[in-house]
Amino acid sequence: MSKNLSELSGRKGLRENLFEELGIAATETGSVSKEKSEELAKEFLFGTANVYGTATFYDFLRPENKGKKVYVCNGSSCLTAGTQEKLRTQLGAEFKDEEIGEMCCLGRCHENSSFFFDGHNYSGNDIENIAAIKAGKKQPIDKYNVGRHGTAVLTCDFPGIDAFYKTLDKALQLTPDQLLAELKTSGLRGRGGAGFPIGFKLESCKNTKGDIKFIVCNADEGDPGAYSDRYLLEERPHAVLLGMIIAGYIAGANNGVVYIRGEYPEAIEITQKAIDDIRAKGFIGENILGSGFNYDFKIIRAQGAYICGEETALLSSIEGQRPEVRVRPPYPTQHGLFNKPTVVNNVETLACIRWVIENGGAAFAAIGRGKSTGTKLASLDSFFNKPGIYEVDMGTPLSVLVNDLGGGFRSSIKAMHIGGPLGGLVPVDKINDLTVDFESFSQNGFLLGHASVVCLPSEFPVIKYIEHLFQFTAHESCGKCFPCRLGSTRGYEMVDKAINTDYKMDRELFTDLITTMEIGSLCALGGGLPLPIRNALKYFENELGQYFS
Ligand SMILES: Cc1cc2nc3c(=O)[nH]c(=O)nc-3n(C[C@H](O)[C@H](O)[C@H](O)COP(=O)(O)O)c2cc1C
Ligand code: SF4
Numbered sequence: 001m002s003k004n005l006s007e008l009s010g011r012k013g014l015r016e017n018l019f020e021e022l023g024i025a026a027t028e029t030g031s032v033s034k035e036k037s038e039e040l041a042k043e044f045l046f047g048t049a050n051v052y053g054t055a056t057f058y059d060f061l062r063p064e065n066k067g068k069k070v071y072v073c074n075g076s077s078c079l080t081a082g083t084q085e086k087l088r089t090q091l092g093a094e095f096k097d098e099e100i101g102e103m104c105c106l107g108r109c110h111e112n113s114s115f116f117f118d119g120h121n122y123s124g125n126d127i128e129n130i131a132a133i134k135a136g137k138k139q140p141i142d143k144y145n146v147g148r149h150g151t152a153v154l155t156c157d158f159p160g161i162d163a164f165y166k167t168l169d170k171a172l173q174l175t176p177d178q179l180l181a182e183l184k185t186s187g188l189r190g191r192g193g194a195g196f197p198i199g200f201k202l203e204s205c206k207n208t209k210g211d212i213k214f215i216v217c218n219a220d221e222g223d224p225g226a227y228s229d230r231y232l233l234e235e236r237p238h239a240v241l242l243g244m245i246i247a248g249y250i251a252g253a254n255n256g257v258v259y260i261r262g263e264y265p266e267a268i269e270i271t272q273k274a275i276d277d278i279r280a281k282g283f284i285g286e287n288i289l290g291s292g293f294n295y296d297f298k299i300i301r302a303q304g305a306y307i308c309g310e311e312t313a314l315l316s317s318i319e320g321q322r323p324e325v326r327v328r329p330p331y332p333t334q335h336g337l338f339n340k341p342t343v344v345n346n347v348e349t350l351a352c353i354r355w356v357i358e359n360g361g362a363a364f365a366a367i368g369r370g371k372s373t374g375t376k377l378a379s380l381d382s383f384f385n386k387p388g389i390y391e392v393d394m395g396t397p398l399s400v401l402v403n404d405l406g407g408g409f410r411s412s413i414k415a416m417h418i419g420g421p422l423g424g425l426v427p428v429d430k431i432n433d434l435t436v437d438f439e440s441f442s443q444n445g446f447l448l449g450h451a452s453v454v455c456l457p458s459e460f461p462v463i464k465y466i467e468h469l470f471q472f473t474a475h476e477s478c479g480k481c482f483p484c485r486l487g488s489t490r491g492y493e494m495v496d497k498a499i500n501t502d503y504k505m506d507r508e509l510f511t512d513l514i515t516t517m518e519i520g521s522l523c524a525l526g527g528g529l530p531l532p533i534r535n536a537l538k539y540f541e542n543e544l545g546q547y548f549s
Helices: 002-012 020-027 034-044 048-055 076-081 083-091 123-135 166-172 176-186 197-208 229-237 236-253 265-280 311-317 347-359 362-363 398-405 428-433 438-443 463-477 482-500 507-520 524-528 528-538 541-547
Strands: 070-073 100-103 115-118 121-122 145-149 214-219 255-260 295-302 341-347 375-382 388-393 413-418 424-427 451-455
Touching: 002 034, 002 311, 020 034, 020 295, 034 048, 034 115, 070 083, 070 482, 076 451, 076 463, 115 123, 121 123, 121 255, 121 265, 121 398, 145 398, 166 229, 166 347, 176 197, 176 236, 176 362, 197 236, 197 341, 214 236, 214 311, 214 347, 229 236, 229 265, 229 347, 236 255, 236 341, 236 347, 255 265, 255 311, 265 295, 311 341, 311 451, 341 347, 347 362, 347 375, 388 398, 398 428, 398 528, 413 428, 413 463, 424 428, 424 528, 428 528, 463 482, 463 524, 463 528, 463 541, 482 507, 482 524, 482 541, 507 524, 507 528, 528 541
Parallel strands: 070 100, 145 388, 214 255, 214 341, 255 295, 375 451
Antiparallel strands: 070 115, 115 121, 375 388, 413 424, 413 451
């Protein structure tokens, strides 16, 4: 069924996009009306039930979102910083209770107290000026540290569009095979979490027959605590776009889709402007620089669903289907967007391509450690003395990131949740054992993921954090497989009961539950949640023991 819907959606393709239409339909009131759903169902031949299933899935489209005017961030970093209760009270002075909604992680983890109003994000002390903000008299400001230890692949100065796109000219004079060979030599692995080599994906797509192919940039950056993709889209958008054009040239794809989360309104605006700028200069469009190669972009604004960061759910999302995870194989490089060969890559992965082509694959491979080549961006939250985005050579000691770049902690911390909600919970006494690379983290029972760092202050109960993780997963589960759909809800209920009553959890039952999620879930949402919970059980038994019988 979903394959048929993919074909059907491909009929109108990106030109007139059902998902985009649903977003537009919800702009005025905050949700899609029944009449509009029916109208769109007819227009796109999708069936009312399918359109209803899609519209009610997303935080920003569903009926409960109607009438919301301001949104409080409920992400992990704002939670552990403890800023949101006061923020909500302060917002209450200007907005009715029913006008205040929630969004999950606005990427303002460097100062917290984050909220979204009228197409912009605010944080830190902004709430003190809420009346002026509401009256349109105050513009948002966003300042955080940017630094590095090692090579500047992604944080290097931007020399201007013309100088930067000289690499495009260079690339188009080489053959797709030559460029592919450089990327393979570079050892560049996906930065979105799984660490899959980009060269293999591009080669697979290149070798799959098809007139229409896509390069999709996964800019859904849903991991609470991560804002490095936001940094790239807002501060270095041309690195991402140029990477996508070169990837398209290699794979034989003429279409680039940038799927950007709705929680990043500024990133959407800036990326669109960057696309317009390069169109005006002839770096996209027909017959680019006389090469015969055509390429163009489309931005899709996401509508608030963590699971859309999972690549197959993301593709269903663009197609206007309910974003359920797809069973693989077939892989997107064979049957991807609208059933066409598609490469999905993370923002940071794509942003590395220009450096590789400019400096050579071997130069990139010379940076880093073992199979983790190149550099990695890390996002540090407000518990650091110098919160911000830092680029480090893979293999850099974690202590350098924490102490030298981040300036150490500004208050007492007991653990760092690194790599998003599905990443490991690293106790502070492990800082000296780890280096920032895929292998070091996995060998020590953690996960580098996207390298976001959310701190757990000493006074924050670990059990409350576990409850938060279960609740997050229960809310974000796509519902396709029962270990995740039921397991996350049952886990939340158990932990909530243990916190709020005399109930003691049966340890065997609890272990069975997370083991079932781990081995039985279709994707890494349900399958990955047990990792931080196991870490918590291993390192914080002194706190958690009291909740078990
Ligand atoms: C629940 C879940 C959420 C994910 N969220 C993201 C995300 O926000 N951004 C991202 O690039 N990859 C995310 N991924 C990983 C993607 O499925 C995919 O591996 C990635 O986009 C591939 O790009 P890469 O090879 O460049 O990392 C997520 C995976 C899962 C299971
Ligand atoms: S693990 Fe969760 S999010 Fe992933 S497919 Fe199963 S239900 Fe969906």
